[in-house]
Structures are given as C-alpha cells and as structure tokens.
Amino acid sequence: MENPDISNNTMVLVENLDVVFGNKHIVHDVSFSVEEGEIIGMFGISGAGKTTIIRVLTCQIEKKNWNGNVLVTGLSPSKRGNHSKILSNIGYVPQLELLNLYFELDPIVNVEIFTSTYGMDKKKAIITAEKLFNILDIPKDTWKKRVKRMSGGEKKRLSMAIGLIHHPKVLFLDEPTTGVDASKRYDILSYLKKLNQQLNTTMFIITHDLEAALICDKSAILREGKLLEFDTPQNLINSLPSRGLVARISIENLNQEIIKTIQKYPSIEKVLRVGNETIEVLMEDFEDNLPKLMKFLFENELKVYSMSRDVANFRRYFQIRIQEEEEKENRKNRSELMNEGDSP
Amino acid sequence: MTISGLIQKEFIRIKSDRRTLILLFFIPMILIIIFGLTTGVGPTKFFTAAIISRDEMPTYDDFPSNSSEYDDIFISIMEQNSTTWDLYSQFNSTNIGEYNQAFNRCFYLLKNEFIDVFIILPQNFSESIVNNSNPVLIYYIDGSDSSAVRALEVAIQEPLALFRVEINMIENFTIMVPHLEFGVPSWESQLLNYALALILPIIIVGTTMNLTSLSIVSEGPLPRMLITPTAKRDIIFSKLIANTVVMIMQATEIFIMTSFFGLYSLGSLFDFYLVLMLIGFCGVAIGLFISAVSPTEQGANQMYLMMFIIIIIFSGTLMPAESLGGAKFLADILPLSHASVLITDITLRGLPLNLEHVFFILIISLVFLIIAYVAYKFKKLEV
Ligand SMILES: Nc1ncnc2c1ncn2[C@@H]1O[C@H](COP(=O)(O)OP(=O)(O)OP(=O)(O)O)[C@@H](O)[C@H]1O
Numbered sequence: 178m179e180n181p182d183i184s185n186n187t188m189v190l191v192e193n194l195d196v197v198f199g200n201k202h203i204v205h206d207v208s209f210s211v212e213e214g215e216i217i218g219m220f221g222i223s224g225a226g227k228t229t230i231i232r233v234l235t236c237q238i239e240k241k242n243w244n245g246n247v248l249v250t251g252l253s254p255s256k257r258g259n260h261s262k263i264l265s266n267i268g269y270v271p272q273l274e275l276l277n278l279y280f281e282l283d284p285i286v287n288v289e290i291f292t293s294t295y296g297m298d299k300k301k302a303i304i305t306a307e308k309l310f311n312i313l314d315i316p317k318d319t320w321k322k323r324v325k326r327m328s329g330g331e332k333k334r335l336s337m338a339i340g341l342i343h344h345p346k347v348l349f350l351d352e353p354t355t356g357v358d359a360s361k362r363y364d365i366l367s368y369l370k371k372l373n374q375q376l377n378t379t380m381f382i383i384t385h386d387l388e389a390a391l392i393c394d395k396s397a398i399l400r401e402g403k404l405l406e407f408d409t410p411q412n413l414i415n416s417l418p419s420r421g422l423v424a425r426i427s428i429e430n431l432n433q434e435i436i437k438t439i440q441k442y443p444s445i446e447k448v449l450r451v452g453n454e455t456i457e458v459l460m461e462d463f464e465d466n467l468p469k470l471m472k473f474l475f476e477n478e479l480k481v482y483s484m485s486r487d488v489a490n491f492r493r494y495f496q497i498r499i500q501e502e503e504e505k506e507n508r509k510n511r512s513e514l515m516n517e518g519d520s521p
Numbered sequence: 522m523t524i525s526g527l528i529q530k531e532f533i534r535i536k537s538d539r540r541t542l543i544l545l546f547f548i549p550m551i552l553i554i555i556f557g558l559t560t561g562v563g564p565t566k567f568f569t570a571a572i573i574s575r576d577e578m579p580t581y582d583d584f585p586s587n588s589s590e591y592d593d594i595f596i597s598i599m600e601q602n603s604t605t606w607d608l609y610s611q612f613n614s615t616n617i618g619e620y621n622q623a624f625n626r627c628f629y630l631l632k633n634e635f636i637d638v639f640i641i642l643p644q645n646f647s648e649s650i651v652n653n654s655n656p657v658l659i660y661y662i663d664g665s666d667s668s669a670v671r672a673l674e675v676a677i678q679e680p681l682a683l684f685r686v687e688i689n690m691i692e693n694f695t696i697m698v699p700h701l702e703f704g705v706p707s708w709e710s711q712l713l714n715y716a717l718a719l720i721l722p723i724i725i726v727g728t729t730m731n732l733t734s735l736s737i738v739s740e741g742p743l744p745r746m747l748i749t750p751t752a753k754r755d756i757i758f759s760k761l762i763a764n765t766v767v768m769i770m771q772a773t774e775i776f777i778m779t780s781f782f783g784l785y786s787l788g789s790l791f792d793f794y795l796v797l798m799l800i801g802f803c804g805v806a807i808g809l810f811i812s813a814v815s816p817t818e819q820g821a822n823q824m825y826l827m828m829f830i831i832i833i834i835f836s837g838t839l840m841p842a843e844s845l846g847g848a849k850f851l852a853d854i855l856p857l858s859h860a861s862v863l864i865t866d867i868t869l870r871g872l873p874l875n876l877e878h879v880f881f882i883l884i885i886s887l888v889f890l891i892i893a894y895v896a897y898k899f900k901k902l903e904v
Pocket residue numbers: 198201203221222223224225226227228229230385
C-alpha cells in the first residue's frame with residue numbers, strides 16, 4: 178500500500194538501510210526483500226551487524242539512528258504509530274530462553290501471559306499452543322510443570338512455540354541453534370522447516386551457524402555492516418569457479434611455501450587450507466585441469482597422500498567469500514598506504 | 522493490549538514466589554501473635570501514679586467560692602477514665618507542712634516502686650485554666666531507665682488529652698519533669714506494645730519494598746515483552762497496581778490480627794490501618810524506583826538493603842529527630858519518620874490523622890514513582 182512497487186507478498190523490504198550510533202557506522206547501505214513463506218538466513222561473523230538489522234525491523238531502534246526505506250509486513254517502523262501493528266504481525270524468538278520464558282511458571286501459563294499481551298482470546302490461544310506443542314514434540318507431561326524443569330531442547334522449542342502463538346506473518350529468530358549440541362542443532366532446524374511448511378510462516382533467521390543454510394531459501398551474507406550476497410545458497414555455490422567443484426588434497430609436510438607453489442599453477446582460482454595437511458582447490462575448467470594439476474604436483478616433488486573431489490557446501494562458500502573480501506580490503510589498504518607515501 | 526492481562530501476570534509471578542509470600546504474610550502474623558501474647562489481650566493499666574494537689578482557687582469578688590474543681594477532674598480522670606493509668610493515692614495539701622509530708626511519702630513510694638510517677642498540681646492549676654493560660658504540671662519520675670522515661674513521657678499524654686477534651690481546654694500544659702534516679706523499673710512487656718506500633722510499619726515498608734524492588738529486574742522476559750504490542754507505561758503501571766494490592770492485603774492482615782490481639786491504641790485503629798497502607802504504598806513506590814534504576818537483581822538487592830537501613834536510621838525511632846542535626850532533612854524526605862509520628866499520635870495520643878504528615882508521605886511516594894517511571898522509560902532493554 179505504501180509502496181506500489183512491491184507485491185502483497187513481500188513480508189520484509191529493506192532498501193538502502195544505514196544504521197549509525199554516534200560516530201559508529203554499523204550498517205552500510207543494505208538492501209534485500211523477503212517474500213511470504215520464505216526462510217531467510219542472515220549469516221555473518223560476530224559484530225557484523227545482524228542483530229542490529231533485526232532490531233531495526235522489530236522497532237527497537239529509534240528512527241534517528243537509521244536511514245532508508247524499511248517495510249515490515251507493509252508497514253514502516255519509522256512511524257511510531259505503526260509499531261504496535263508491526264509488533265502484532267511479527268514474532269520473535271530471542272537467543273536466550275531466559276529472556277523469553279518465565280522459568281518459574283509452567284508452559285501453559287507462559288502461553289497465557291504472552292497471548293494476553295496480544296489481546297488474544299485465551300481459549301483459542303491454548304488450542305493453538307497445543308497444536309504447536311504437538312508439532313514441536315513438547316512432551317505432554319511437561320505442559321503443567323515449571324519450565325525450569327524442562328530440558329534445554331524443550332525450552333528452545335517452547336520458546337519457538339511462544340514466538341508463533343499469535344500466528345505472526347514473520348518470525349524472527351536470533352541464533353536459534355547457538356549453544357545447542359550438534360545433534361540437537363539439526364533437530365531444531367528440521368522443526369523450523371516443519372513449522373514453515375505447515376504454517377507457511379515466513380522466517381528470518383540470524384546466525385553464525387552455517388549449517389542453518391540447509392533449510393534456507395535464501396542466504397544473506399553480512400560482513401562489517403555490508404551485505405555481500407543475497408541469494409539462494411545453491412546459486413551462491415554455483416557462482417564459484419566450476420560451479421563449486423573442489424579437489425581436496427592431502428600433502429605431506431604441507432606449509433605456506435608449498436601453498437604458494439601450488440597457487441602458481443595457472444588456472445587455480447583458490448587454495449584453501451582446511452586442515453593441517455589438507456587443502457581444497459578451486460579451478461576454472463575443473464575436469465580438464467584436475468589431471469594437469471596432479472601432474473604439476475608430482476613435477477614439484479610434492480608427496481600427495483590422497484585426493485578426492487567434492488562439491489563445495491555453503492560453509493566453504495562462506496569461507497571463500499569472506500576471505501575474498503578480506504583480501505580485497507587488504508589490497509585497498511595497501512594501495513592507500515602507498516598513495517599516502519607518494520604524496521607528502 | 523489489555524492491561525488486565527499484565528496485572529494478572531504480575532499476580533501469577535508473585536504467587537509463584539513462595540519465599541516472598543512467607544516474608545509478606547507469615548512474619549507479621551508471627552510477630553503480632555508473639556507481641557500480643559506478651560502484652561496480654563485488652564487494655565492494661567501500665568503505669569501507677571500518685572498525685573499531690575496544691576490547687577487553690579483565689580477568692581475574688583465576682584467568683585463565688587474558692588472551690589478548686591479542675592484538680593478534682595484531673596484526679597478523677599486518672600482514677601477512672603484513663604486506660605493506661607492506675608491511681609495509687611492522692612494528697613491534698615494547701616500548706617507547706619502538708620505538702621512536705623506528702624512529698625516525702627511519694628518519694629518513698631517512687632523509690633520502692635509502688636508507683637512509677639508522682640504528679641504535682643501547683644497552686645494556680647485551676648486559676649491558669651480559668652484564665653486561659655498554660656497550667657503547669659510537674660511529675661517526678663525514676664530517671665534511671667531512659668527508655669522507661671520516654672514511655673512515661675508518651676503515656677502521660679493520655680490523661681492530659683482526656684482532661685483537655687473533658688473541659689474543652691485549648692491551651693497546652695507546661696510540663697516539668699524532675700528526674701530522680703532509682704533502680705530500673707520492670708515494664709519491658711508494656712514497652713513492647715509501644716514498639717509493635719513502630720515495628721509494624723517497618724515490616725510493611727521493608728517487605729513491600731523488597732518484593733517490588735525485584736519486580737522489574739528479576740523479570741527476564743520483560744525486554745522481550747516490548748517486542749509485543751505492550752507499552753512500557755502499561756508494564757510499570759501493572760506492577761504498581763499488583764504490588765499495591767498485595768501490600769493492601771498485607772496491611773489488612775496486620776490490621777485484623779492486631780485488632781484480634783488487642784493492640785493498644787488510644788486513637789482509631791482504622792486510622793492506624795490507613796497509615797499502614799500509606800507507608801506500604803510508599804514502600805511500593807521506593808521498590809519500583811529501585812527496580813527501575815538497578816541494572817541487575819544483585820544491584821537491586823544491595824540498593825534495597827541500603828535504602829531500608831537508611832530509612833530505619835532516619836525514621837526518628839532509633840534516634841530522635843532533634844538529635845540528627847544537619848541530617849534532619851533526610852528524616853523529612855524519608856517516609857518512616859512521618860509514619861512513626863502518625864502512629865504514635867494515633868495509638869498513644871489518640872489524635873486524628875495529621876494531614877501534614879500524610880501529605881508528606883504521599884509526596885515522597887509520588888516523587889519516587891515519577892523517578893521510577895522516567896528511569897524505566899529510558900532504561901535500555903535489549904534482547
Ligand atoms: N546501541 C549501540 N551503540 C553503539 N554500538 C552498537 C550498538 N549496538 C550495536 N553496536 C555495535 O554494532 C556492531 C554490530 O553489532 P550486532 O549486535 O548487530 O552484531 P551481530 O552481528 O549480531 O554479532 P553477534 O553475532 O555477536 O551477535 C558491534 O560492533 C556493536 O558493538
């Protein structure tokens with residue numbers, strides 16, 4: 178309504194978002210949009226500005242600190258009058274359960290407390306809650322016991338249920354898998370996928386857990402407040418040389434010098450050290466060049482233990498993309514330094 | 522967004538906190554029972570007096586008799602109307618010889634603890650009253666126990682008040698108290714009754730402050746509440762309401778218990794109840810203030826303890842206000858000093874509510890509430 182260009186199905190629209198706190202410029206010119214039913218993952222190392230972006234979208238940052246065109250469920254957080262409407266349209270699952278649940282009360286009472294903040298009918302809310310609890314496999318015998326007694330995973334799932342209790346159009350999740358052990362992490366991701374499919378809820382996940390890309394329709398990569406990429410994880414991987422095919426090679430006594438030697442091979446795009454004696458190599462025309470590379474290694478008298486081929490996963494893509502950005506920055510800094518040296 | 526939901530949430534949270542509930546409702550009950558049993562049920566004659574009247578009305582042309590009726594009224598009040606006093610004996614002495622004899626007799630009675638005090642009504646007692654000037658009242662006490670001296674000082678107000686009401690007297694008494702030093706009289710248990718009236722408001726203010734001071738800081742999901750359509754204003758308002766209701770319940774419990782166990786009060790027990798609620802409300806306000814300005818639960822606990830100690834020190838019960846010197850203004854801006862005056866006025870002097878002190882307590886509460894609101898409004902709450 179406010180913006181004729183966007184479709185009714187656009188849940189979140191961010192155009193040229195800048196966030197500045199005092200003299201700290203935290204988010205630089207970020208633009209993206211989220212369509213109904215999508216799961217979006219926003220990835221970035223600590224301090225990249227992920228939480229800051231979510232806080233703009235959830236009306237927690239005053240307008241004076243940010244700039245740009247932002248619409249959440251068609252409404253702009255820049256107007257105070259929109260806040261309560263936006264906040265009833267969205268759900269939020271904070272990183273720590275302690276911030277989302279009354280530990281001394283039972284799950285049902287927790288549900289009642291949060292539904293009352295949305296002015297919802299209690300009976301209907303309980304029915305919704307029971308449905309969510311069932312989808313999330315929260316055992317029935319815990320429903321009437323103190324949350325304190327629930328296991329970590331159960332608390333996490335209860336927290337998700339509460340975020341969804343008022344049928345929000347968009348659910349924001351802050352680090353849903355951080356601090357959860359490896360096997361549970363996949364559980365949580367599959368529960369999120371399940372909820373997304375059954376309720377058609379749009380989800381916006383911020384995380385530095387790269388496994389979360391498994392369930393994401395689109396991934397955003399954020400570094401130092403700049404949005405580097407925003408696309409499907411597969412498209413991003415496909416954009417790598419040879420559509421992300423990698424050779425994983427283990428070499429005896431691997432060291433920096435050897436890596437430099439390998440980098441000299443003409444069609445090599447990237448050499449990543451992924452283990453003590455293991456590297457991964459990306460090349461143009463992978464199939465043609467792989468035998469030639471092996472020959473090159475023998476000629477340089479390098480002892481190869483093993484070689485396997487694989488397709489890069491999102492984790493690898495992220496690593497490559499961030500590394501690329503760092504190199505670009507280093508080059509820029511170096512040339513700036515040199516320029517300064519030239520002109521007195 | 523419904524505020525009733527938020528208020529309900531506050532009650533659910535308070536209800537789930539067993540330890541605080543015990544603190545709020547069990548401790549005062551136990552105290553009242555213990556004190557009630559020690560002091561006994563119903564009014565007790567606490568003090569025993571002897572009176573020497575030298576009252577003598579001068580003969581004027583237009584004044585028919587030299588009857589000295591006002592001393593008789595005073596004596597009969599001491600004898601019959603006063604609930605605290607027992608009259609041991611009385612002496613009429615119109616000449617110096619009689620007076621000396623009576624004085625020596627009373628001195629003996631006081632020294633041997635037959636009486637706690639002997640009162641002397643001077644020659645111009647009735648005359649002063651007729652002339653609307655301040656009559657002088659002299660009473661001799663055993664000065665060896667200073668707390669007993671204070672208790673007597675307060676207790677003597679009762680017959681004086683009754684007397685003034687009886688004869689519609691406007692002027693005040695000029696009271697002179699020569700101290701005589703003997704052994705320590707034993708009226709500890711009576712003193713407890715005086716203490717209870719002051720201990721109860723301390724309990725109310727302390728427990729409500731304690732409960733309320735944690736209400737914001739200890740609620741983890743509170744910042745997350747703000748990512749729902751809940752306004753900050755509603756949150757703090759719901760806390761004020763819920764904690765005030767709990768405080769009223771506590772004051773009511775105390776009121777009922779004290780009525781049952783016969784708290785000695787000259788004035789209206791209902792006024793006493795009002796003062797309890799007033800001081801309790803101030804406790805809620807200070808508690809909210811602490812909760813709003815403290816960053817953590819631990820911080821709130823420390824600040825609570827500090828505030829509570831300061832409030833007690835400057836309540837005028839530990840140290841009389843006059844002895845505070847430059848720090849007296851602290852007593853004025855803290856609630857308990859006003860409450861203790863109100864309570865002694867009601868229970869021991871039988872006076873009505875002193876609106877000035879009521880007003881002071883309300884103002885103090887309001888100031889704390891406003892600071893709490895502003896501090897909470899600007900408090901950074903992040904999830
Ligand atoms: N209110 C603020 N005032 C000043 N600086 C801030 C403020 N909020 C955040 N920052 C800064 O902005 C940067 C990005 O913070 P943000 O919390 O968005 O990072 P993040 O990507 O969520 O990191 P993490 O993964 O560790 O949660 C940090 O350097 C932080 O110090």
